[in-house]
Amino acid sequence: MTTASRPTELPEVIDLDRVTIRFAGDSGDGMQITGTQFTRTSAVFGNDISTVPDIPAEIRAPQGSLPGVSAFQVSFSSYDIYTPGDTPDVLVAMNPAALKVHLADLPRGGLIIVNEDEFTPANLKKAGYEANPLEDDSLSAYTVSKVPIGTLNARALSDLGLSAKDVDRSKNMFALGIMFWLYSRPLETTIKFNEEYYGRRNPKVAEANITTLKAGYYYGENTEMFAQHYHVPKAKLAPGLYRNITGGEATALGFLTASKLADRPLFYGSYPITPASDILHELASYKRFGVRTFQAEDEIAAIGAAIGAAFGGALGMTGTSGPGIALKSEAMGLAIMVELPLVIIDVQRSGPSTGIPTKTEQGDLLQCMFGRNSAAPLAIVAPATSSDCFEMAIEAWRIAVKYRTPVIYLSDLYLGVGSEPWLIPDTEGLPKIEANFATDPATFQAYERDPETLARPWAVPGTPGLEHRIGGLEKQNITGNVNYQPENHDLMTRLRAEKIQRIANDIPELEVFGDEAGGDLLVLSWGSTFGVNRTAVQRARAQGKSVSQAHLRYVNPFPRNLGDILHRFKKVLIPENNLGQLSLLVRGEFLIDAVGLNRVTGRPFTIGEVEAKILEMVD
Amino acid sequence: MVSTNAARDAEIEVLSRKDFTSDQEVRWCPGCGDYSILTQTQRLMPELGIPRENVVFISGIGCSSRLPYYMNTYGFHSIHGRAPTIATGLKATRPELSVWVITGDGDALSIGGNHIIHTLRRNIDLQIILHNNEIYGLTKGQYSPASPLGKVTKSSPLGAIDWPLRPLALALGAEATFVARSLDVDPHHLVETLRQSYEHKGASFVEIYQNCNIYNDGAFEDFTAKEVRADRILYLQNGEPMIFGKAEDKGIRLKGLKPEVVELGKDGITEKDLLVHDETLEEPTIAFMLSRMEYPDYPVPVGVIRAVKRPTYDDLLGEQIEGAITSQGAGDLDKLLREGDTWVVD
Numbered sequence: 016m017t018t019a020s021r022p023t024e025l026p027e028v029i030d031l032d033r034v035t036i037r038f039a040g041d042s043g044d045g046m047q048i049t050g051t052q053f054t055r056t057s058a059v060f061g062n063d064i065s066t067v068p069d070i071p072a073e074i075r076a077p078q079g080s081l082p083g084v085s086a087f088q089v090s091f092s093s094y095d096i097y098t099p100g101d102t103p104d105v106l107v108a109m110n111p112a113a114l115k116v117h118l119a120d121l122p123r124g125g126l127i128i129v130n131e132d133e134f135t136p137a138n139l140k141k142a143g144y145e146a147n148p149l150e151d152d153s154l155s156a157y158t159v160s161k162v163p164i165g166t167l168n169a170r171a172l173s174d175l176g177l178s179a180k181d182v183d184r185s186k187n188m189f190a191l192g193i194m195f196w197l198y199s200r201p202l203e204t205t206i207k208f209n210e211e212y213y214g215r216r217n218p219k220v221a222e223a224n225i226t227t228l229k230a231g232y233y234y235g236e237n238t239e240m241f242a243q244h245y246h247v248p249k250a251k252l253a254p255g256l257y258r259n260i261t262g263g264e265a266t267a268l269g270f271l272t273a274s275k276l277a278d279r280p281l282f283y284g285s286y287p288i289t290p291a292s293d294i295l296h297e298l299a300s301y302k303r304f305g306v307r308t309f310q311a312e313d314e315i316a317a318i319g320a321a322i323g324a325a326f327g328g329a330l331g332m333t334g335t336s337g338p339g340i341a342l343k344s345e346a347m348g349l350a351i352m353v354e355l356p357l358v359i360i361d362v363q364r365s366g367p368s369t370g371i372p373t374k375t376e377q378g379d380l381l382q383c384m385f386g387r388n389s390a391a392p393l394a395i396v397a398p399a400t401s402s403d404c405f406e407m408a409i410e411a412w413r414i415a416v417k418y419r420t421p422v423i424y425l426s427d428l429y430l431g432v433g434s435e436p437w438l439i440p441d442t443e444g445l446p447k448i449e450a451n452f453a454t455d456p457a458t459f460q461a462y463e464r465d466p467e468t469l470a471r472p473w474a475v476p477g478t479p480g481l482e483h484r485i486g487g488l489e490k491q492n493i494t495g496n497v498n499y500q501p502e503n504h505d506l507m508t509r510l511r512a513e514k515i516q517r518i519a520n521d522i523p524e525l526e527v528f529g530d531e532a533g534g535d536l537l538v539l540s541w542g543s544t545f546g547v548n549r550t551a552v553q554r555a556r557a558q559g560k561s562v563s564q565a566h567l568r569y570v571n572p573f574p575r576n577l578g579d580i581l582h583r584f585k586k587v588l589i590p591e592n593n594l595g596q597l598s599l600l601v602r603g604e605f606l607i608d609a610v611g612l613n614r615v616t617g618r619p620f621t622i623g624e625v626e627a628k629i630l631e632m633v634d
Numbered sequence: 635m636v637s638t639n640a641a642r643d644a645e646i647e648v649l650s651r652k653d654f655t656s657d658q659e660v661r662w663c664p665g666c667g668d669y670s671i672l673t674q675t676q677r678l679m680p681e682l683g684i685p686r687e688n689v690v691f692i693s694g695i696g697c698s699s700r701l702p703y704y705m706n707t708y709g710f711h712s713i714h715g716r717a718p719t720i721a722t723g724l725k726a727t728r729p730e731l732s733v734w735v736i737t738g739d740g741d742a743l744s745i746g747g748n749h750i751i752h753t754l755r756r757n758i759d760l761q762i763i764l765h766n767n768e769i770y771g772l773t774k775g776q777y778s779p780a781s782p783l784g785k786v787t788k789s790s791p792l793g794a795i796d797w798p799l800r801p802l803a804l805a806l807g808a809e810a811t812f813v814a815r816s817l818d819v820d821p822h823h824l825v826e827t828l829r830q831s832y833e834h835k836g837a838s839f840v841e842i843y844q845n846c847n848i849y850n851d852g853a854f855e856d857f858t859a860k861e862v863r864a865d866r867i868l869y870l871q872n873g874e875p876m877i878f879g880k881a882e883d884k885g886i887r888l889k890g891l892k893p894e895v896v897e898l899g900k901d902g903i904t905e906k907d908l909l910v911h912d913e914t915l916e917e918p919t920i921a922f923m924l925s926r927m928e929y930p931d932y933p934v935p936v937g938v939i940r941a942v943k944r945p946t947y948d949d950l951l952g953e954q955i956e957g958a959i960t961s962q963g964a965g966d967l968d969k970l971l972r973e974g975d976t977w978v979v980d
Contacts, residue, residue: 061977206976258977309726323724323725
């Protein structure tokens with residue numbers, strides 16, 4: 016990847032120095048915090064990491080029930096990794112429901128750590144167990160470690176004078192302490208977090224959490240509950256200052272950085288929708304940067320306001336998920352017609368209609384390409400990893416401003432919530448985005464185009480002498496007056512299409528991972544499937560197969576060398592979390608017999624399923 | 635008051651109506667009420683003393699929404715019903731601009747109904763000018779949400795069975811801070827009402843009864859025709875008793891919770907018995923009552939029905955940003971990127 020955090024040389028052999036843990040419990044058990052703390056500690060320790068949460072759709076499902084299970088998976092390693100792992104090596108299950116929901120993903124021989132206090136008849140019944148799995152032989156294929164986490168936690172905190180309820184809230188920290196011991200992690204990062212996060216507001220909670228965290232750690236050390244514990248050495252990342260970042264954070268920071276690089280205020284109009292709302296929340300907290308967020312009455316108002324802000328010279332932006340894109344379609348057509356810079360974020364989720372709002376999918380590609388009346392082309396970029404969201408957010412604005420066009424920033428739920436280490440850039444070193452407002456009344460024509468980019472002038476209200484009218488009606492070439500002449504409409508339709516195509520001259524050429532000169536199979540991927548496809552290709556190559564990968568971060572227009580690359584390979588495989596949308600585009604444009612690997616389970620691909628398909632195609 | 639600003643301020647070039655007239659040919663049907671609204675708007679503009687480049691007209695779709703093309707200002711002819719959203723984004727980022735939304739009864743009340751109510755409750759500092767002709771004109775004659783029950787049109791050959799909206803009542807229900815009504819056939823009143831809408835700080839809602847002489851000719855003639863107007867229109871004046879009639883001999887008084895038309899001098903009724911118009915009343919009950927008075931039961935109220943002070947969205951947004959900068963300091967991006975747990979890889 017071009018993101019700076021990735022070393023250019025990738026290991027061809029899959030190292031075993033990697034562990035994947037899944038923390039699972041009731042949504043009230045604090046599994047997200049537990050997972051996040053394990054992640055931060057591992058990141059600061061120097062491992063490469065990749066994470067993904069699994070949060071229930073219901074805000075508060077009944078305690079102990081199957082829908083109420085919340086989980087967080089973290090993979091950490093001594094080498095560069097691209098995915099949070101297919102299957103966990105360790106499952107921490109805080110109650111029977113968590114065990115029931117997640118056991119199927121644990122390979123035989125995997126380690127299970129359970130909070131045995133919660134395996135009461137009532138809880139077993141809620142989870143649908145007829146017998147206690149800890150007492151029969153149903154878990155005999157696994158290594159099971161039964162720990163009375165609730166009891167031990169209560170004992171550790173008995174002197175603090177807390178209510179039983181408050182004591183119970185800290186039990187996730189006891190479990191975390193055990194895991195820290197098991198994987199030789201330092202406690203400092205989590206101690207510091209508790210001191211800073213709870214210290215001022217609720218010092219008792221901070222004290223309880225820290226006490227029980229240590230108790231868990233010492234429990235692991237003293238009881239010798241495990242025959243051994245493990246060490247995952249530091250990964251070799253490019254030198255520099257790092258932080259852990261989710262795709263959502265990287266997206267918001269990328270847009271904020273674009274605003275600085277363009278020296279234009281950022282305006283974000285949005286209507287709450289899962290999973291895009293986090294971007295609204297994040298940007299709303301950047302008021303001191305002059306960011307203006309607007310929670311609109313609906314999706315249409317959100318994009319309308321963004322277009323209004325763009326008309327006024329701001330970086331007008333809107334964000335949503337698939338159903339919101341459907342509602343914004345007409346206004347996107349307007350933005351194409353008036354040729355103003357605009358960025359539209361689509362954080363894809365499972366559909367159609369309301370679908371599964373908390374599950375990931377790549378089902379909006381064709382909607383974003385074509386979901387407007389008549390010929391209405393716009394640019395589409397698709398970040399590949401959580402940290403790549405930062406770079407592609409800036410790219411979206413660079414293209415939008417330079418070409419005076421709407422750009423869709425096509426992300427998905429999985430990218431938004433996943434996290435990985437990020438090499439923090441110095442923003443002073445990033446190229447500026449030039450707004451180049453029109454100012455000269457003597458030469459101004461509203462639809463006179465730049466000969467190279469075909470962009471029209473951005474003439475903002477308040478500029479004397481440039482008073483002009485724009486709108487959704489067809490405009491006369493050059494003057495911008497309303498015009499219904501047949502030849503003019505044909506010309507303008509072609510100019511709008513040509514302008515988008517010319518962006519291909521201004522984006523990086525597609526790179527091939529593997530055999531530049533071609534080979535048996537090319538895996539062509541886009542968006543959030545980068546990591547799983549890269550890892551699957553690495554595994555196939557380690558087995559001596561002639562398999563390469565090319566990954567699209569620019570989906571419209573395609574990089575100009577895409578066709579050339581495709582024709583160098585005997586076969587092309589396109590894995591997508593949809594029923595073949597990129598395949599349709601590629602087959603249509605390049606007339607090649609691309610094969611799809613298509614899954615819409617609401618979850619990312621596993622490395623194993625892509626690898627199996629690759630081997631099937633090259634064997 | 636504002637009209638003399640231009641003369642007072644030597645920095646601002648004195649402009650005329652011609653300066654606000656674009657080079658585009660006006661394409662409304664001959665005899666349309668929109669001509670009058672355009673003329674009064676162009677007349678008013680130079681009197682406001684705003685530099686022309688700071689004026690923006692934004693419209694949706696419909697006959698009325700063509701108006702921005704004819705104004706030599708910045709203009710945006712957008713899509714059906716969405717003009718208030720575009721105006722909101724513009725005003726939220728460029729509060730120094732004078733932003734006018736031009737809309738019609740279909741555009742504002744039907745397809746754009748949601749945006750109208752939310753723009754009004756937010757109190758964004760702009761003017762919404764609703765040309766109400768109680769018909770869909772551009773689509774060639776279907777009934778609108780303002781058409782009366784039973785209205786026979788192409789799409790309602792047996793009469794409309796939709797109960798109509800009252801635009802001013804809707805605006806009041808949406809917490810509008812400025813609500814007014816005027817007539818295309820009364821240029822003097824129209825230009826003064828538009829001026830007052832401009833002078834109001836916040837979202838101003840002006841309904842103009844506008845005749846569509848092709849698809850709904852004479853819809854308002856019963857009370858707007860010159861010879862009957864004085865007897866059938868109630869010209870509201872702030873602080874004045876509600877009096878109407880050629881001889882100024884009729885008035886409105888409150889009877890229980892309802893307005894009542896009374897004759898001055900009859901049964902000992904004097905001006906003191908009449909309602910005195912107070913547009914600044916926070917309590918909207920009288921304004922709501924006025925918004926529902928219709929001919930022939932009552933004279934039709936025109937003028938400013940409500941004008942109350944409330945902070946504007948654009949001011950509050952600006953204050954939050956200023957406040958954040960004052961309390962936290964202007965944002966330092968490189969510092970923000972380095973927040974939280976960081977570590978160095980050598």
